[in-house]
Amino acid sequence: MNIAKPNSYRSGPDERGHFGIFGGRFVAETLMPLILDLEKAYTAAKADPAFQAEMDGYLKNYVGRPSPLYFAERLTEHLGGAKIYLKREELNHTGSHKVNNVLGQIMLARRMGKKRIIAETGAGQHGVATATLCARFGLECVVYMGAVDVERQQPNVIRMAMLGATVHPVQSGTRTLKDAMNEALRDWVTNVHNTFYCIGTVAGPHPYPTLVRDFQSIIGSETRTQMQEVEGRLPDSLIACIGGGSNAMGLFHPFLDDPSVEIFGVEAAGHGLTQLHAASIAGGRPGVLHGNRTYLLMDADGQIQDAHSISAGLDYPGIGPEHSWLHEVGRVNYLSATDEEALAAFQLLSKLEGIIPALEPAHAIAKVMELAPKRPRDHLMVVNLSGRGDKDVPQVGDILKGKSK
Amino acid sequence: MTTRIDTRFAELKKDGRSAFVTFVMAGDPDPATSLEIVKALPKAGADVIELGMPFTDPMADGPSIQAAGLRALKLGMTLKKTLDLVRDFREVDNATPIVLMGYYNPIYIYGVDKFLGDAKSAGIDGLIIVDLPPEEDDELCLPAMKAGLNFIRLATPTTDDKRLPAVLANTSGFVYYVAITGITGAAAADATAVSAAVARIKRHTQLPVCVGFGIRTPESARAIASHANGAVVGTALVDALKNSLDAEGRATGKTVNAVAELAVSLAQGVKGAQQAAE
Numbered sequence: 001m002n003i004a005k006p007n008s009y010r011s012g013p014d015e016r017g018h019f020g021i022f023g024g025r026f027v028a029e030t031l032m033p034l035i036l037d038l039e040k041a042y043t044a045a046k047a048d049p050a051f052q053a054e055m056d057g058y059l060k061n062y063v064g065r066p067s068p069l070y071f072a073e074r075l076t077e078h079l080g081g082a083k084i085y086l087k088r089e090e091l092n093h094t095g096s097h098k099v100n101n102v103l104g105q106i107m108l109a110r111r112m113g114k115k116r117i118i119a120e121t122g123a124g125q126h127g128v129a130t131a132t133l134c135a136r137f138g139l140e141c142v143v144y145m146g147a148v149d150v151e152r153q154q155p156n157v158i159r160m161a162m163l164g165a166t167v168h169p170v171q172s173g174t175r176t177l178k179d180a181m182n183e184a185l186r187d188w189v190t191n192v193h194n195t196f197y198c199i200g201t202v203a204g205p206h207p208y209p210t211l212v213r214d215f216q217s218i219i220g221s222e223t224r225t226q227m228q229e230v231e232g233r234l235p236d237s238l239i240a241c242i243g244g245g246s247n248a249m250g251l252f253h254p255f256l257d258d259p260s261v262e263i264f265g266v267e268a269a270g271h272g273l274t275q276l277h278a279a280s281i282a283g284g285r286p287g288v289l290h291g292n293r294t295y296l297l298m299d300a301d302g303q304i305q306d307a308h309s310i311s312a313g314l315d316y317p318g319i320g321p322e323h324s325w326l327h328e329v330g331r332v333n334y335l336s337a338t339d340e341e342a343l344a345a346f347q348l349l350s351k352l353e354g355i356i357p358a359l360e361p362a363h364a365i366a367k368v369m370e371l372a373p374k375r376p377r378d379h380l381m382v383v384n385l386s387g388r389g390d391k392d393v394p395q396v397g398d399i400l401k402g403k404s405k
Numbered sequence: 406m407t408t409r410i411d412t413r414f415a416e417l418k419k420d421g422r423s424a425f426v427t428f429v430m431a432g433d434p435d436p437a438t439s440l441e442i443v444k445a446l447p448k449a450g451a452d453v454i455e456l457g458m459p460f461t462d463p464m465a466d467g468p469s470i471q472a473a474g475l476r477a478l479k480l481g482m483t484l485k486k487t488l489d490l491v492r493d494f495r496e497v498d499n500a501t502p503i504v505l506m507g508y509y510n511p512i513y514i515y516g517v518d519k520f521l522g523d524a525k526s527a528g529i530d531g532l533i534i535v536d537l538p539p540e541e542d543d544e545l546c547l548p549a550m551k552a553g554l555n556f557i558r559l560a561t562p563t564t565d566d567k568r569l570p571a572v573l574a575n576t577s578g579f580v581y582y583v584a585i586t587g588i589t590g591a592a593a594a595d596a597t598a599v600s601a602a603v604a605r606i607k608r609h610t611q612l613p614v615c616v617g618f619g620i621r622t623p624e625s626a627r628a629i630a631s632h633a634n635g636a637v638v639g640t641a642l643v644d645a646l647k648n649s650l651d652a653e654g655r656a657t658g659k660t661v662n663a664v665a666e667l668a669v670s671l672a673q674g675v676k677g678a679q680q681a682a683e
């Protein structure tokens with residue numbers, strides 16, 4: 001595809017929320033006035049030093065930032081190539097990168113005077129982060145979660161309840177993240193006067209993909225500084241898993257204009273790309289869903305297809321619109337890892353580094369296992385360890401038991 | 406250009422009555438029964454027919470209409486077959502306006518230009534695309550206008566006076582006022598609030614204003630129709646259809662009549678409004 005390269009990969013979206021042909025605002029009229037209000041509120045907040053100062057305080061003392069950049073010495077030795085660093089987002093309060101974005105959106109909701117927060121969640125990490133900050137600021141919290149995910153992510157369902165949130169198991173459609181997002185949008189359409197929709201990834205109508213990216217970009221900004229401190233230069237490659245793609249966007253964005261940095265996003269290939277999977281770029285094409293145009297899994301008639309991944313957090317038939325654009329302009333290389341590969345990586349990292357990763361970043365680790373041995377020993381590779389595996393321990397335990405029988 | 410929709414509303418105006426607008430899902434529960442239902446609607450009193458285009462993820466619709474779409478998709482309904490259904494309907498009825506209602510993605514995948522050409526030749530008069538606000542007019546609204554199709558916009562309780570002109574700018578045929586903030590089939594529409602909202606919209610446009618969402622009974626249809634140029638009923642008709650199906654979700658001998666009979670009583674409600682208003 002012959003697409004003109006931009007002067008900067010970091011300047012998007014345009015004023016109408018488009019990254020190339022992707023993004024936009026494809027929502028019901030009921031929501032449009034609120035989305036325009038949100039855009040205004042976000043623009044004002046960005047220009048207000050008090051907003052950032054307040055965020056910085058919570059990021060440091062409540063979330064626990066900066067998260068460490070850890071040299072994974074044993075993994076590096078084992079793979080015998082690139083020097084592998086883990087960006088430890090799993091050490092954040094609530095156990096994943098999700099809290100960075102939720103903090104930002106809750107601060108915005110407070111500025112806008114909204115008292116009721118709704119969210120959708122797949123694996124439950126975004127739901128837990130939202131429930132946590134709602135508890136902290138005394139806001140009502142309602143979380144929509146597919147009934148299938150409620151079943152496979154019980155620890156997070158219990159955590160949300162303990163934090164005072166109401167969890168609605170969604171029975172419609174495929175009963176996973178896509179349907180949770182539909183239900184959240186329906187709730188928002190119904191309760192638009194008092195409700196703030198806290199979207200968990202870099203998707204949805206403009207300005208969500210932008211504001212979520214901005215709140216997550218702290219991951220990449222810290223990585224830049226930390227790598228300069230430890231190695232005195234920029235990393236040579238970055239790698240992160242992608243469902244909607246917020247942890248990846250957060251790591252990638254501050255490096256997009258550094259041509260020396262290779263960037264890899266890893267989608268979930270599920271049972272394999274010719275079978276059930278959740279790899280929207282590898283197996284999908286551009287379409288319109290959930291407020292934006294982006295790569296989607298769909299049939300010939302434009303009906304959305306079921307996604308599958310072992311990881312509830314990646315089990316979504318779409319991807320953030322900025323990723324779709326970065327794919328088409330060729331700045332980011334999108335790969336995919338199967339359920340099996342992710343499980344193997346999950347076990348390898350646990351045994352070699354004493355770090356049990358969530359199944360989501362295990363997909364990124366799986367590709368590190370492939371890429372790192374092919375790189376020279378002075379190659380600096382950063383993988384975003386976006387979440388910890390506590391929530392997945394029962395599920396993986398069951399799978400491994402089943403295997404040993 | 407005068408469209409079937411313009412002609413129909415001009416006739417209704419001359420007769421001094423409001424329109425009864427029906428919504429059913431194309432292909433629900435199967436393509437053949439669906440065609441029979443659509444054919445039965447004008448005889449039952451429908452002045453305008455909205456035909457749902459099935460979509461897997463109808464995010465502004467309630468459970469009834471979502472289930473109707475999924476029933477249709479399960480038996481292989483597609484956008485092309487929806488156009489075929491309208492073409493077949495046009496063989497027996499060349500006067501009743503047909504408006505397609507749904508979501509953008511199936512049209513985007515079909516190809517906008519190809520879709521508009523095929524829709525026009527099939528005998529479709531207008532489009533209501535829930536997830537295309539005026540901010541995205543370039544996508545389909547402007548090409549549809551050029552192709553001679555009405556693009557009917559939704560106005561809602563959150564559409565304030567400042568925003569209304571933008572919403573109405575490229576709207577033609579009629580304005581669809583959504584009586585509630587919510588999904589289809591949810592809360593009941595409040596006739597007093599609707600009356601004020603319709604008057605507000607009328608200050609900005611000459612177009613007829615039809616009101617939908619939350620109208621289920623002949624009584625509420627009458628109340629709404631006395632304040633608006635039309636009352637739209639969808640979920641109640643879809644529910645009547647669903648209740649006529651067998652345990653496997655297939656059409657029975659009662660299905661077409663179940664929808665038609667409810668339509669007759671709703672149409673009487675709307676006609677009653679004319680008497681009340683006079």
